Amino acid sequence: MxxxxxxxxxxxxxxxxxxxxxxxxxxxxxxxxxxxxxxxxxxxxxxxxxxxxxxxxxxxxxxxxxxxxxxxxxxxxxxxxxxxxxxxxxxxxxxxxxxxxxxxxxxxxxxxxxxxxxxxxxxxxxFAQPFSEPNSAAAAGKAPFGTVAERVDGGFLVSGRKHFASLSGHANYYGVLCTLATEGEANVTDTVYLAVPGDADGFSISGEWDVLGMRATVSRNLAFDKVFVPDTAELLPFGYYYQAARDWPHMFITLCPTYMGIARAAFGFTCNYLRGEEPGGPPRGSSADSPFKQVAVAQMRIKLEQAEALFRRAISEARYQPSQDDRLRAYATQYTVMEYANDLAREAIRICGGRSIFKAMRLERLYRDSRCGSLMLPWTPDICIERLGKESLRPDRGNRP
Ligand SMILES: Cc1cc2nc3c(=O)[nH]c(=O)nc-3n(C[C@H](O)[C@H](O)[C@H](O)COP(=O)(O)OP(=O)(O)OC[C@H]3O[C@@H](n4cnc5c(N)ncnc54)[C@H](O)[C@@H]3O)c2cc1C
Incomplete structure (x- = not known):
C-alpha cells in the first residue's frame, strides 16, 4: 500500500x-x-x-x-x-x-x-486562514488588502479587519494577508503574509456565527488594532504571496475537495436510502424498483462522475506555472464541484422524499453545507465564469491569480 x-x-x-x-x-x-x-x-x-x-x-x-x-x-x-x-x-x-x-x-x-x-x-x-475582508475585492484578487502591516523594529504592527474567519477562537495562529504600509498607493504586490497569535494584544474576535450551513466552522469576525507580529512569523517572505497566488493558481481549488466529498456523500446516501440500508431510514420499498427513481439516480451518478473526472484531472495538473488551459480547467473544476455538490444534495432530497429531511439523518446537513460552497472567494461561480469567458476569448492574457 x-x-x-x-x-x-x-x-x-x-x-x-x-x-x-x-x-x-x-x-x-x-x-x-x-x-x-x-x-x-x-x-x-x-x-x-x-x-x-x-x-x-x-x-x-x-x-x-x-x-x-x-x-x-x-x-x-x-x-x-x-x-x-x-x-x-x-x-x-x-x-x-x-x-x-x-x-x-x-x-x-x-x-x-x-x-x-x-x-x-x-x-x-x-492555523486559520482569514483572507476575506468586508466590503473589499481583496479576497477576489482584485484589490490590495485593507488590513495593513506597518514595519517596526523586529516586525510589524497589524491593523484591520477580516470576516468569515473559520476556526475563530479555536486556532492558535491566524494566517493574515495584509498590505505593507508605504508612502505610495497600496498595491496588490505589496502583500505580507503573517501568522498572528490568537492571544496577541490588540487582537479580538466578534460577531455571531448562526448560519445556514457549515455551522461548525465558526467563521466569525477578526479585528487587529496595532497587533505586534515579529518578523519570524512571516509565512512567506514579503511579496511572495502575490507570486504564489499568481503562479500556483490551483491553491484556490483546495476548497473543492470538501465539496467533492459532500457530493459523494449525497449520492451514497441516496443509494443507501432507496436500498433500505440507511441507518434511521425506512426499509427498502417499491420506490427502489421504480424506473423514475432509477433514472434519477442514474442522472445523479452521471453528474457525480463528471465532477469526479474534472476534479481528478485538475488536481493532477496542479503545479507551479501551469499552462493557461490547465488554469482555465481549474476554474471549470471549481465551478462544477461547488455547483454540482448542492445540485446533488437537492436532487437527493427530491428522490428520497419527506422522510429524508429529518435532522436525525445526514442528508439535510449535506444540503445546507453544500449550499455554502459557491459563496467562497476568490473563485466563486461568478468569478470563474467571468474568467473562463474572458480568457477563453483572449488566450494571450497570461497568468493571473
Ligand atoms: C462557510 C464559510 C466559511 C468561510 N471561511 C473563510 C475563511 O476561513 N477565510 C476566508 O478568508 N474566507 C472565508 N469565507 C469567506 C468567503 O470566502 C467570502 O469572503 C464570503 O463568503 C464573502 O461573502 P460576501 O457576501 O461578503 O461576498 P461579496 O464579496 O459581497 O460578494 C458577493 C458575490 O459577488 C461576487 N463578487 C465579489 N467580488 C467580486 C469581484 N471583484 N468581481 C466579480 N464578482 C465579485 C462573487 O460572486 C460573490 O459571490 C467563508 C465563507 C463561508 C460561506
Whole structure:
C-alpha cells in the first residue's frame, strides 16, 4: 500500500467512526469540532503536508486533496476548517519551495517555517486562514488588502479587519494577508503574509456565527488594532504571496475537495436510502424498483462522475506555472464541484422524499453545507465564469491569480 492509500484509509476510519457520529451535534450547536481536531492531531494529520524533514507526513498536493475529500464526505465543517490549516502549511511549504527566492530570503524563510512547523508538530498548533475582508475585492484578487502591516523594529504592527474567519477562537495562529504600509498607493504586490497569535494584544474576535450551513466552522469576525507580529512569523517572505497566488493558481481549488466529498456523500446516501440500508431510514420499498427513481439516480451518478473526472484531472495538473488551459480547467473544476455538490444534495432530497429531511439523518446537513460552497472567494461561480469567458476569448492574457 502506498502512502496516499494509507492516509486515505486513516481519513476514512476517522471520518466514519468518529467524525460522522459527532457531526450532527457540532452542527446543531454551531460548535467547533475540537474532538475531531484532537483525533487529527493524534493521527499526525496537522502535519499532513509538512515536509518529512520537519517531522510532518510529507503528503503532496494530490494526496492532500484525496484525504480532504474523504474527510468532507463525513463532516464538511471539519474538512473545510482542516483545509484552512493545511493550506497555511502548503503556502509556506511546497509552494514556497517552487518560488525563485534570493538565498537570504530562502534562508530566512527556512528559519521561520522550521519554528512554525515545530509548533504544529510538537504542540499541536492549528492555523486559520482569514483572507476575506468586508466590503473589499481583496479576497477576489482584485484589490490590495485593507488590513495593513506597518514595519517596526523586529516586525510589524497589524491593523484591520477580516470576516468569515473559520476556526475563530479555536486556532492558535491566524494566517493574515495584509498590505505593507508605504508612502505610495497600496498595491496588490505589496502583500505580507503573517501568522498572528490568537492571544496577541490588540487582537479580538466578534460577531455571531448562526448560519445556514457549515455551522461548525465558526467563521466569525477578526479585528487587529496595532497587533505586534515579529518578523519570524512571516509565512512567506514579503511579496511572495502575490507570486504564489499568481503562479500556483490551483491553491484556490483546495476548497473543492470538501465539496467533492459532500457530493459523494449525497449520492451514497441516496443509494443507501432507496436500498433500505440507511441507518434511521425506512426499509427498502417499491420506490427502489421504480424506473423514475432509477433514472434519477442514474442522472445523479452521471453528474457525480463528471465532477469526479474534472476534479481528478485538475488536481493532477496542479503545479507551479501551469499552462493557461490547465488554469482555465481549474476554474471549470471549481465551478462544477461547488455547483454540482448542492445540485446533488437537492436532487437527493427530491428522490428520497419527506422522510429524508429529518435532522436525525445526514442528508439535510449535506444540503445546507453544500449550499455554502459557491459563496467562497476568490473563485466563486461568478468569478470563474467571468474568467473562463474572458480568457477563453483572449488566450494571450497570461497568468493571473
Ligand atoms: C462557510 C464559510 C466559511 C468561510 N471561511 C473563510 C475563511 O476561513 N477565510 C476566508 O478568508 N474566507 C472565508 N469565507 C469567506 C468567503 O470566502 C467570502 O469572503 C464570503 O463568503 C464573502 O461573502 P460576501 O457576501 O461578503 O461576498 P461579496 O464579496 O459581497 O460578494 C458577493 C458575490 O459577488 C461576487 N463578487 C465579489 N467580488 C467580486 C469581484 N471583484 N468581481 C466579480 N464578482 C465579485 C462573487 O460572486 C460573490 O459571490 C467563508 C465563507 C463561508 C460561506
Amino acid at each position: 502506498d502512502q496516499a492509500q494509507e492516509l486515505m484509509g486513516i481519513a476514512r476510519e476517522l471520518g466514519r467512526d468518529r467524525f460522522l457520529p459527532r457531526a450532527s451535534a457540532f452542527d446543531r450547536a454551531g460548535e467547533f469540532p475540537t474532538a475531531n481536531y484532537e483525533d487529527l492531531a493524534d493521527a499526525g494529520f496537522l502535519g499532513l503536508t509538512i515536509p518529512k524533514r520537519y517531522g510532518g507526513l510529507g503528503a503532496d498536493f494530490a494526496t492532500y486533496a484525496a484525504v480532504s475529500a474523504e474527510l468532507g464526505s463525513w463532516c464538511g465543517a471539519t474538512a473545510l476548517t482542516f483545509n484552512m490549516h493545511t493550506s497555511s502549511m502548503l503556502w509556506s511549504g511546497s509552494l514556497a519551495d517552487d518560488l525563485p527566492m534570493q538565498d537570504a530570503e530562502r534562508a530566512q524563510h527556512e528559519r521561520n517555517r522550521s519554528q512554525i512547523y515545530a509548533g504544529v508538530i510538537e504542540q499541536g498548533h492549528i
